[in-house]
Amino acid sequence: MSKVRILVGTRKGAFILTSDGTRKQWDVSGPHFAGWEMYHLKGSPVEPNRIYASQTSSWFGQIIQRSDDGGKTWHQPGTPPGEPTTTPDGMPKGESNKFVYDTSPETGKPLTTHQHYDGTQRPWEFKRVWHLEPSLTDQDTVYAGIEDAALFRSTDGGQTWQELSGLRDVKGNLWQPGAGGMCLHTIVQDQSNPQRIYIAISAAGAFRTDDGGKTWRAITRGLKSQYELPDPSAEVGHCVHRIAMHPTRPNVLFMQKHWDVMRSDDAGESWHEISGNLPTDFGFPIDVHAHEPETVYVVPIKSDSEHFPPDGKLRVYRSRTGGNEWEALTNGLPQRDCYVNVLRDAMTVDSLDPCGIYFGTSGGQVYGSANAGDSWTAIVRDLPPVLSVEVQTLP
């Protein structure tokens, strides 16, 4: 029977939740890396036991961790498990933690500057890894979304990282941090075209490469940020919160923007709003049903300053029509006095039938539905604030 494994990143460690295909009984392991902020964990679609994790701390910076046995043991890439640990020669090399922006003259990228809150220009400065996206075709290739916004790639299993610095050419001097920092948080690969990758950056926008990351352009036509940008239709500066795609329809993209839920049917060339009857179109995550490309999920949040559900009711909204017509999914979710948030990387779908959907909250709950959202149960209730939730469907 199939199994599912949920990888949960929290403010104070990582947790792994596992169940068989019925998704009724769950085993919980963790905290892994107790006390550290675990921004994101994600498994390789090529080798599910290969899991990459971003371990970070405002105090001690960024650590990349990797598991090759499904999360039972972890090591910093470059240090084989079991290597002697008590002598200088046996220590991890530590190079997997090194994210240095490309300033090499060969690629013509002196370290450029971006806009700061006060309008001054600041050089790019590494802060943390928000998101790790393993390649669809190679377990040793993985992309990292960085704050200050940049895309890095490793082709050696996370040992070394190189910036795809062409991204900063797209008016990078005009990007500026949003309230959560100037973070590159979304990386979407097109399985039908390995050269095409979409990324999104808070308060900078959405971007696409068609040559494997060398050159990029903004894909923001149709986005409007009426009260956030001096030019509401500017090419860059839109606060994109998340982009989702169904793998079988790579030209159809769904976006949760700061405000507005948007859709593109032409690979991001143009966008139109599909917020429809949502109670509010602010929110963070957006996801697509594993087997129904027109079924989309969002979690409406009251406003940009009130990061909790409207009316104290935690509701996932589902559209079976690709947007505009939304239904509230409430069965099993708290419908009074609930003031949690659901962050952009904290919702995910499995590929079982019926499709499972999971999300984590700032209150430490991870909710799961084994029937595409019709009913929900709390898998765990009392974790630290949840930063990210990813699920793996295992044979």
Next chain:
Amino acid sequence: MIRVVLPAHLRTLARVDGEVTLDVKGEVTQRSVLDALEARYPMLRGTIRDHGTLKRRAFVRFFACEQDLSHESPDVPLPEAVATGAEPFLIVGAMAGG
């Protein structure tokens, strides 16, 4: 031998218990101690000071002999008691919030 005390998270990363002792060549300064520490425990690179600029991370503090040396130049000699091993050089996570 120079004695260095690491904060708990960095002891876990470096896989050490208790104090670390280091041979430091030449003058004993913040820079030479951190160079020796990172040479012996490369996984600590980037956790105490930035990979590129080698500037102290904002929430890391350096104490020794009941003094806060965090804002000293990295090339200023550390107190004699640290250089002789009588006192440890403490690397501390700053108190920042609750």
